[in-house]
Amino acid sequence: MATRNVSPPSGRAEHRWRAVAFPGTLTKPMSIDAIESALKPYLKMKQDLLERSWNDKIVDTLAIRLRYRLGSQATRACTARGGDIHIHISCVDYGANCYQQQESHIKSHTSAAKVSSMQKIISQFRYVFLMSALLMAVTLSGSTRVYAQKVVVAHRGASGYLPEHTLEAKAMAYAMGADYLEQDVVMTKDDQLLVLHDITLERTTDVASRFANRARSDGHYYAIDFTLAELRQLRVNEGVREAVNTRSAVYPERFPVDASSFQLNTLEEEIEFIQGMNKSTGRDVGIYPEIKSPEFHRAEGKDLSTAVISVLKRYGYMTKQHKVFVQTFSYEELKILHEEVLPAAGVSLNLVQLIAGEATYDWMLDAQGMKELARYADGLGPEKAMIIDRDSTPDDIIISDLVELAHANGMQVHPYTFRADEGQVPHFAENFEELLDLYYFDANVDGVFTDFPDKAVNFLRSKARTTR
Amino acid sequence: MATRNVSPPSGRAEHRWRAVAFPGTLTKPMSIDAIESALKPYLKMKQDLLERSWNDKIVDTLAIRLRYRLGSQATRACTARGGDIHIHISCVDYGANCYQQQESHIKSHTSAAKVSSMQKIISQFRYVFLMSALLMAVTLSGSTRVYAQKVVVAHRGASGYLPEHTLEAKAMAYAMGADYLEQDVVMTKDDQLLVLHDITLERTTDVASRFANRARSDGHYYAIDFTLAELRQLRVNEGVREAVNTRSAVYPERFPVDASSFQLNTLEEEIEFIQGMNKSTGRDVGIYPEIKSPEFHRAEGKDLSTAVISVLKRYGYMTKQHKVFVQTFSYEELKILHEEVLPAAGVSLNLVQLIAGEATYDWMLDAQGMKELARYADGLGPEKAMIIDRDSTPDDIIISDLVELAHANGMQVHPYTFRADEGQVPHFAENFEELLDLYYFDANVDGVFTDFPDKAVNFLRSKARTTR
Numbered sequence: 001m002a003t004r005n006v007s008p009p010s011g012r013a014e015h016r017w018r019a020v021a022f023p024g025t026l027t028k029p030m031s032i033d034a035i036e037s038a039l040k041p042y043l044k045m046k047q048d049l050l051e052r053s054w055n056d057k058i059v060d061t062l063a064i065r066l067r068y069r070l071g072s073q074a075t076r077a078c079t080a081r082g083g084d085i086h087i088h089i090s091c092v093d094y095g096a097n098c099y100q101q102q103e104s105h106i107k108s109h110t111s112a113a114k115v116s117s118m119q120k121i122i123s124q125f126r127y128v129f130l131m132s133a134l135l136m137a138v139t140l141s142g143s144t145r146v147y148a149q150k151v152v153v154a155h156r157g158a159s160g161y162l163p164e165h166t167l168e169a170k171a172m173a174y175a176m177g178a179d180y181l182e183q184d185v186v187m188t189k190d191d192q193l194l195v196l197h198d199i200t201l202e203r204t205t206d207v208a209s210r211f212a213n214r215a216r217s218d219g220h221y222y223a224i225d226f227t228l229a230e231l232r233q234l235r236v237n238e239g240v241r242e243a244v245n246t247r248s249a250v251y252p253e254r255f256p257v258d259a260s261s262f263q264l265n266t267l268e269e270e271i272e273f274i275q276g277m278n279k280s281t282g283r284d285v286g287i288y289p290e291i292k293s294p295e296f297h298r299a300e301g302k303d304l305s306t307a308v309i310s311v312l313k314r315y316g317y318m319t320k321q322h323k324v325f326v327q328t329f330s331y332e333e334l335k336i337l338h339e340e341v342l343p344a345a346g347v348s349l350n351l352v353q354l355i356a357g358e359a360t361y362d363w364m365l366d367a368q369g370m371k372e373l374a375r376y377a378d379g380l381g382p383e384k385a386m387i388i389d390r391d392s393t394p395d396d397i398i399i400s401d402l403v404e405l406a407h408a409n410g411m412q413v414h415p416y417t418f419r420a421d422e423g424q425v426p427h428f429a430e431n432f433e434e435l436l437d438l439y440y441f442d443a444n445v446d447g448v449f450t451d452f453p454d455k456a457v458n459f460l461r462s463k464a465r466t467t468r
Numbered sequence: 469m470a471t472r473n474v475s476p477p478s479g480r481a482e483h484r485w486r487a488v489a490f491p492g493t494l495t496k497p498m499s500i501d502a503i504e505s506a507l508k509p510y511l512k513m514k515q516d517l518l519e520r521s522w523n524d525k526i527v528d529t530l531a532i533r534l535r536y537r538l539g540s541q542a543t544r545a546c547t548a549r550g551g552d553i554h555i556h557i558s559c560v561d562y563g564a565n566c567y568q569q570q571e572s573h574i575k576s577h578t579s580a581a582k583v584s585s586m587q588k589i590i591s592q593f594r595y596v597f598l599m600s601a602l603l604m605a606v607t608l609s610g611s612t613r614v615y616a617q618k619v620v621v622a623h624r625g626a627s628g629y630l631p632e633h634t635l636e637a638k639a640m641a642y643a644m645g646a647d648y649l650e651q652d653v654v655m656t657k658d659d660q661l662l663v664l665h666d667i668t669l670e671r672t673t674d675v676a677s678r679f680a681n682r683a684r685s686d687g688h689y690y691a692i693d694f695t696l697a698e699l700r701q702l703r704v705n706e707g708v709r710e711a712v713n714t715r716s717a718v719y720p721e722r723f724p725v726d727a728s729s730f731q732l733n734t735l736e737e738e739i740e741f742i743q744g745m746n747k748s749t750g751r752d753v754g755i756y757p758e759i760k761s762p763e764f765h766r767a768e769g770k771d772l773s774t775a776v777i778s779v780l781k782r783y784g785y786m787t788k789q790h791k792v793f794v795q796t797f798s799y800e801e802l803k804i805l806h807e808e809v810l811p812a813a814g815v816s817l818n819l820v821q822l823i824a825g826e827a828t829y830d831w832m833l834d835a836q837g838m839k840e841l842a843r844y845a846d847g848l849g850p851e852k853a854m855i856i857d858r859d860s861t862p863d864d865i866i867i868s869d870l871v872e873l874a875h876a877n878g879m880q881v882h883p884y885t886f887r888a889d890e891g892q893v894p895h896f897a898e899n900f901e902e903l904l905d906l907y908y909f910d911a912n913v914d915g916v917f918t919d920f921p922d923k924a925v926n927f928l929r930s931k932a933r934t935t936r
Binding site: 158160161162167168169170171172173174175176253254255256259260261262263265269270272273275276277279280281454 | 626628629630635636637638639640641642643644721722723724727728729730731733737738740741743744745747748749922
């Protein structure tokens, strides 16, 4: 059972709890007494099951399976301020409006003793909660509502362990249990779609030594100046510092810069790779392509969005039910995708607006901006400090209203980038797992972009286990 | 707790049990009464820990960690015939004689009631067993003896999910938690070491369409007839049926034959790849190179063994403590490795004799043969039907004395090949996990070669969990 009680620093009246919340049919505020009373039939139900020779083990096994199915969404932030309890429950309708997130708040004026008593009840009846949700899922024929899973997006693959955007890094992330694998997409001189994070090549390839005279006047080697056949000749390496001609690793503890042998690949090859693994494993891992620097591409005479959507359609990604998110930092491009490119292709895909902590994006962050954004976007990908303030301390975690506002407008939130390398975990978290805990469950994000998908997957799994 | 009680078919007097056996310092036969009495102090110890505010959770956590450390070797086959109980305990001395396996037998004349009572005791005190082993490991300063881990060898990578011997398949197997990744090694025309299972190329590459006129008179394309630069131009595919010019998959449910884009790689590239992941993950995954068809290579004027050992030495594999097994089907080559190649290189590596169910190998299978083999080999890699007979039924599992004889001669046993594809699980096992259970714990093998490393790793982990 994942509960935590942070003692309030002197002079503060805030407590913070985490608890398994009631995953039932709550749609309106409900008092503690009402919750207590609602629990009684479920307790009876468990008793019945046990008496009918269902032993504890079976009930537990069902509960575990259910946990995996529901994911960690069944575990919600439960906060109390003064005498009020707020339980945030998000749920997803997998019916007609897949990924349409809904949210309910339970607010109850009550005493601190009541809060503690509620936690105890929640703890005591955690199996019952899960069983009840299972039985409801089975019996509610008119409704297919289940709780959303928290997801793990492998940021450029398992890039903490293998050079980013290689198929090898994607295979590793796939095996580690990531839900989505990310592809940054740029276009080549001959209009091929290349999976590459930068629009330039020198950080992750040996382009400078192999095509020494092909830099632009700014000293950079642009992928768009090379044909795919030329790009195939490059060796891919673990990222080095941007200055050309150095081979000094950005993250020295990761894969050795020039070891082994890796190549660039196209978006098509990567989709075939992931779909092939989906066939051989029976899983359904999604893709998360980014339209990189669309304005740059348009200035070079290339319509990257149309090309990407065409490939996605060719590989069967056509509705919001398909496991794909298309992301971009450009609000202009997001609108073009939503209003022109997707309709022209006759598809409807989940779109994600990426957001950085820059003035350009400021207007998006209030209620009005979110509402406007939600006309085009199904999700937000904010830099993670926009959700939990960098100035937070272990005793004072400052959470912005970004997630709450996004959820209120039906958008999911997938912040970036979670890195476990030395020095990359903000000081307000004790370690990487604590950081994930704060984001997934205190700040209530729906997924994270991480270079270390194994750690996020294992964190969510252990969370599922400890809350059995 | 992994116990199973197979009711004896009428007319038979054999029972078979599995149980967590006593992982203590047993070195000689011990009676049930003596075991019962030996348990008392450990029970007391747990009580003490609990009283000193160690709660059950902490004890369990230690137990889990210990299980991972000891691996499943702490779980041993426990068989009873008539009134005798045999508990087989293998342990490994990680000191001077790494991987030198030792074995003890406990034999006790006793009644069926006693057997059942013993199982009950074992079940009841499973935490205590583990705790005791932990404390012993900590306190026995004069001895570094711990129990060997059962290992998982990824057969040509995670070849059940991705094309064999690609770096992608190795990345997947690595992430799935395999202990060793296998490399089959052949030599190119220009004396490079290529990772390839067959000495020919047509099953796993597009050689026939790319170099149509390069087949020998037998219709086969031999890797040894191509330079590395030529081999780099080939595309690797999921295996197709051997007849040239068909693209029909050997295993239709696996990765699609011509999807995505894969290449061949050298032994050096693969070692750098694995060592690089060992650096970035902090794990220590081993390699398992095979000297393929050494006689064929010698007839072509190439000394494959010397070349492989030279590469291994260059990459730091020099003693039996290093995580490498060098395997070959050729007994002659095994002797050459042991008596000439390894001494000439000044290294001492673990050697594995591969064995197939052919007349050539018959002499190895009795006590005298094993003793002779053990002069050169540290382990055996037999075809799996040589350990559990193909004619076994669920009620009558026929286990040969191969493992017992090998262990008695200080050799580990790693049978091949465990496949979960439809039709690949022998009829005497209910499913793939049951098959693994029979081999790992009934037949007591030390490791398996499998195309599905995730399933073997998960099996061993769940075994560790259920025997908590």
